[in-house]
Amino acid sequence: EAGVAQSPRYKIIEKRQSVAFWCNPISGHATLYWYQQILGQGPKLLIQFQNNGVVDDSQLPKDRFSAERLKGVDSTLKIQPAKLEDSAVYLCASRRTGASGDNEQFFGPGTRLTVL
């Protein structure tokens, strides 16, 4: 099966600009996650969707970050305006639907964001 797709792979912007990332999860995966991975750290969950509804966005900096999954498939994550500390790799992951007890997440290649 095809994996989780993300684009772009790399993005360089100046601070105060806006940026958007796109994710296409594995077909049939109802749960979608966005993570932020700062250099030297493990991924940190930003937001979790179940179909097109938000399950957990407690760690999303909502003053500048937003995410949507309008049709329950693709998702976009936006940062507006970007700050220097937003430089990181943004990972998208998805999980199978209705797989009781199986909480394995499948990760995309990530988008490396550099804010200058």
Added chain:
Amino acid sequence: AQSVSQHNHHVILSEAASLELGCNYSYGGTVNLFWYVQYPGQHLQLLLKYFSGDPLVKGIKGFEAEFIKSKFSFNLRKPSVQWSDTAEYFCAVFNDYKLSFGAGTTVTVRA
């Protein structure tokens, strides 16, 4: 606060040496445990996972991990590493509907 701790930031070893990476977590209750690997330039891939049953779990590429509930640990092992095992390794714990990662351990295997 709940956390996942990986004991080593960077491990350097020679081919054929044995590898053990420590992972401890502080969550109570039922947990699912994972080790992910990230090879240079590639995305996170699952090495192995523990949900229930036999606490000794075997994964891909000769890796194994042992869940010790009393010690809140899930250490990763490989008896004989290869140069191709050079990568970053992440321990992760699924609890309360969230997956939390450790900071990662960079493993460098010298030929």
